[in-house]
Amino acid sequence: xxxxxxxxxxxxxxxxxxxxxxxxxxxxxxxxxxxxxxxxxxxxxxxxxxxxxxxxxxxxxxxxxxxxxxxxxxxxxxxxxxxxxxxxxxxxxxxxxxxxxxxxxxxxxxxxxxxxxxxxxxxxxxxxxxxxxxxxxxxxxxxxxxxxxxxxxxxxxxxxxxxxxxxxxxxxxxxxxxxxxxxxxxxxxxxxxxxxxxxxxxxxxxxxxxxxxxxxxxxxxxxxxxxxxxxxxxxxxxxxxxxxxxxxxxxxxxxxxxxx
Numbered sequence: 471x472x473x474x475x476x477x478x479x480x481x482x483x484x485x486x487x488x489x490x491x492x493x494x495x496x497x498x499x500x501x502x503x504x505x506x507x508x509x510x511x512x513x514x515x516x517x518x519x520x521x522x523x524x525x526x527x528x529x530x531x532x533x534x535x536x537x538x539x540x541x542x543x544x545x546x547x548x549x550x551x552x553x554x555x556x557x558x559x560x561x562x563x564x565x566x567x568x569x570x571x572x573x574x575x576x577x578x579x580x581x582x583x584x585x586x587x588x589x590x591x592x593x594x595x596x597x598x599x600x601x602x603x604x605x606x607x608x609x610x611x612x613x614x615x616x617x618x619x620x621x622x623x624x625x626x627x628x629x630x631x632x633x634x635x636x637x638x639x640x641x642x643x644x645x646x647x648x649x650x651x652x653x654x655x656x657x658x659x660x661x662x663x664x665x666x667x668x669x670x671x672x673x674x675x676x677x678x679x680x681x682x683x684x685x686x687x688x689x690x691x692x693x694x695x696x697x698x699x700x701x702x703x704x705x706x707x708x709x710x711x712x713x714x715x716x717x718x719x720x721x722x723x724x725x726x727x728x729x730x
Contacts, residue, residue, distance in 0.1 A: 565638065615632070
């Protein structure tokens with residue numbers, strides 16, 4: 471099942487994607503719902519971010535090639551993480567599929583994408599085990615962890631380099647049937663393939679992160695966990711369009727526009 475959050479006639483609803491249409495529901499996938507007899511064409515509605523998370527988590531460095539390439543650029547020896555580290559991002563940065571990423575007017579040329587698998591939590595969870603970790607997962611969506619790399623090196627908290635308005639596209643829907651095992655992540659810039667990697671070739675997989683996280687904190691319905699990226703990004707400029715595809719899950723497309 472694919473859950474979409476959308477706006478039509480200034481009203482925002484959850485719906486279920488069925489082919490090229492969306493069926494409206496009352497309620498939501500987290501607290502219960504009823505299907506309604508209202509169907510709309512997908513092109514008639516405004517797609518919103520699929521969930522407004524209570525808490526927005528992100529994995530630390532979680533793909534080996536990304537760690538190695540990042541170390542090369544800094545002129546240091548790569549050091550793969552020894553444990554699953556989690557961080558946080560800000561909701562103000564979230565935007566939906568087909569909305570524009572706004573490059574701040576004083577940003578440098580080092581604007582990069584990071585195509586990521588996003589885990590959407592569906593049930594309250596604490597003290598998970600590897601055997602039951604995925605029981606709290608509603609489904610998956612796609613994220614683009616936009617970064618301003620010059621600021622990232624100088625801002626100790628990543629407050630603007632990772633969390634500037636519009637720096638976190640997410641969507642277009644939550645797929646409850648998606649399994650990441652055989653998926654491939656492909657990132658295109660203006661239609662040209664720039665990055666390809668196996669989605670599940672993580673240093674630490676989804677259950678490992680959920681187990682580690684719930685030793686210390688409670689996961690709640692609607693929380694999201696971004697799982698990191700592999701490879702490197704070219705420098706993006708105003709007018710570039712980034713398309714992140716995770717096979718079997720969908721596409722997340724956003725154009726980058728320089729602030730005037």
